[in-house]
Amino acid sequence: MDLIRHLECFVAVAEESHFGRAASRLGMAQPPLSQRIQRLERELGVRLFDRNSRHVSLTGAGTLLLQDARDLLVRAEALRGAARRISQGKSGLLRAALPSDIAGETVAAALADLNDRHPGVQLQLHELATSDQLAGLAAHELDAGLIHHPCDVAGLELGPVLRRELGVLLPRHVAAAALAEVPLAVLRGHVLALFPRADAPALYDDVLTTCARNGYTPPGVRHGRGSGFVRGLILSADAVAFASRDTARADGGGSDPAVVWRPLAGAPLAVRSSVAWPRGRGDTAVQAFAEAVSEALRSTAQAGPDIADRPLHLRPVAEYLL
Structure with a gap:
């Protein structure tokens, strides 16, 4: 019918x-x-x-x-x-998403580059966590999105996987703030402010597993997404949070009188990201979005190729011991 x-x-x-x-x-x-x-x-x-x-x-x-x-x-x-x-080659609707931990400078660069690469595209952009993006891609409610690994990539095609190393945000008055690089073990005793597990379950578990293996088992985990909320957690409870250098700089991590950002010794933590889209649906607009976002991460966030032998697909279950 x-x-x-x-x-x-x-x-x-x-x-x-x-x-x-x-x-x-x-x-x-x-x-x-x-x-x-x-x-x-x-x-x-x-x-x-x-x-x-x-x-x-x-x-x-x-x-x-x-x-x-x-x-x-x-x-x-x-x-x-x-x-x-x-x-007719004029334009099309592109439904895409970016996660909330991308700096504004990166978002602006990606959108400008996309307009140059595909000026006719009508972009419908959403701010969504990885789990919500995966659901939207599976339901064909999204055409493309920047997801964080590890996660379930079944049925998806991926752009280049890029790595942004994470440092730590911590109160300026604590002893670790005086270090040029902070070993994870030095953070013992500090509560950790972390994104909600539902946003990216496997990445959440991966972060805590890496912390435990490097001598840092937080006495508690508090959840937050927005930079202002996380800053409040850091100041109110002497908590710490992980952030890439670009997002810390955008949120005032370099000029904040009360909070400082420091790299982690040995770079044990990183966010690995790639643009993803449903298999077989990578049209010219999707490819232009993938290239624009990848280039923006390289140019504004110092993201580099992920050369570590780490899985892209990890079951979302806890693998750390508290």
């Missing part, structure tokens, strides 16, 4: 309250229109109209479904329009 065409018939009859006028509006004969309405009613399992020889009116079910039908027709027309623009 051509659902869109049947819904067009439903909406026309509902708005005209007359099969003859609706048939004329649709450019078709009345008997086929009546047959389409009957088939739609059978398909939906409800009666849409009360009919007699002189009058047609919506049933209660028809009234409830009418706005949904109109909304679907609007979306279908938008889809047709986007497809026409794409086929």
